[in-house]
Amino acid sequence: MKVAVIGGGGREHALAVTLAKSPSVEKLYALPGSDAMAAVAQCVPVGVEDLSGIAAFCEKEGVDLVVVGPEVPLTEGLADVCQAKGIAVFGPNKAAAQMEGSKVFAKNLMKKYNVPTAAYASFTDGAAAKDYITAQGAPIVVKADGLAAGKGVVVAQTVDEALAAVDAIMEDRIFGESGGRIVIEECMVGEEASLLAFVDGKTIVPMISAQDHKRIFDGDKGPNTGGMGAYAPAPVMTPELTRTVYDTILVPVVKGLAAEGITYQGCLYAGLMITADGPKVVEFNCRFGDPETQAVLPLLDGDLAQIMLACAKGTLTADMVHWKQASACCVIMASKGYPESSHKGDVISGLDSVAPDVQVFHSGTKVVDGQYVTNGGRVLGVTALGATLQEAIDQAYANVRRISFDGQQVRQDIGAKGLRHLGK
Known part of the structure; x- marks a missing residue:
């Protein structure tokens, strides 16, 4: 089939790399893509917010499946525009994407359907x-x-x-x-984790858990970022906890949306706080996380394109989704000044010295005069797999040290919480 990935960041690079390995994908496009994504997909200069342009291109080229990476085109209704042309989309329609587009909408839905979350009030x-x-x-x-x-x-x-x-x-x-409009919530105490799920409107198949690291500095210090690294699976999410999240959060939300006349299809991302009272929702996202995607997808053992198409067509089954018996660690390398600003144009060296079994996902780079340079706040995501979490962490950092650019920022403790759970 022909597949188009919408976006050009690290998450979309990971999606494209994984989809390119799917036996059922004969042609892969990236709109707009990136210089790095051009290695696995044909990049097309159409912006992520040009909904009609995306739909027109996909209709003209006979694209069978559109995979939407970023949240903005989803909340703006890209799925609706493409579906109106008969094109299957992995990603929720505009109504369903309110789960991320409006925290008030999500909180009110959770309250109505008794989904555990922080106490809150909203204000204009x-x-x-x-x-x-x-x-x-x-x-x-x-x-x-x-x-x-x-x-x-x-x-x-x-x-x-x-x-x-x-x-x-x-x-x-x-x-x-x-x-x-703002939401004010009680401050929940516990450990955060992420559980993403494939959803076809009725059937929900959780992915393996992950844990993001939002703060810029080690020890969860400093300002929030888009994410400085992630690892998967997260030991804090035991099989029992995953079942609880499925039963008390994922199922009630998808059923609740259906009761409101909204069919959710795509990736549903539950950002969780594991409290003394059990797992509670911090937030929902209507798409794959970034950088969780870069840690989760390399562990997928199956045909991602077929799974996504099944979500779009309402034919998803649990036996389509399998995972490698391994761990993954993704370490983000960010530019000077991030997250307050980003520094562009710094030459990146060492990319050709990375181990062949380690994947470098490009979040904010471009090629200038034959060399990769920084072009955003988060620049690279270095992902390694290992038989154990410790092995994945060690391999990721060993390869981070092979790459350098001026002013780079790297957290040194990605995965440390997971090791503590494992008694390491």
Whole structure:
């Protein structure tokens, strides 16, 4: 079949690399793709927000399946536009994508269908939000309602910090129009984990668990980022916990959406907090995570294109999805100044010295005069597999050390929490 991957970041590079290995894929496109993705796909200069342009290209070329990477085109309705032309899409329609596009929508749905999550209130009035914060006390969590590239959350340790967050989001609009409405939540205590699932509208098949590392510095210090690394599977997510998440979170959400007249098809990402009271939802995403994808997909033992097509057609079965008996570790190499800014144009050396069994996914690079240079905040994701988590971590960092560019930022503790769970 002909498949088109929408996007050009590290997540999409991982999707393209995995899809290129699918026996059923005869032609792979990337819109717009990247210089790195050109090794496995034909890149087409159509932007991710050009919904009609994407649909027109896919119709003209006879694309059988569109795989949407980023959240913005999903929340804008790309699936609806393509489906109207008879093209199958792996990714939820506009109504279903509200699970990520509006935190208020997601929280209200969870409340209605008794899905465990943090206590919350939503506000469009800054003064009322501040009164609520003052009454609740700290620590407390302030979130922009809409999309904010994974950064629209402030975990405030003091009331003053929370009040300042309200001003920054609602008055200064540091996250743009996403801050016109905010959600204020109780600060849950526990360990975070991610569980992604393939969904065809009714059938839900969880992937292996993962754990992201959001903060820029070791020990979960410093500002939030889009993610500085991930590993899979995450030992904190035991088989019993995974079953609990399936029963109390994934199934009620998909059924709840269906009861509201919304069919969810694609990847449903549950960001979880493992609390003393059991797993609770931190947030939902309507697509593959970044960088979780770079750790999870290399462990897939099956035909990703067929799995995705089954999700789009409502024919998914659990026996289509199998996983390698191994662990994966993805370490992000970020540019100077990230996450406040990004430095572009720094020459990247050492890519040709990486071990052949280690995958380097390109998040923010481009080729200039025959050399890869930095072109974004998160630059590379170095992913290694191992028979054990320790082996995967060691291999990933050994190859990170072979790559260099000016001002690079790398966390040194990706996977350390997992090792602690394993008693290492």
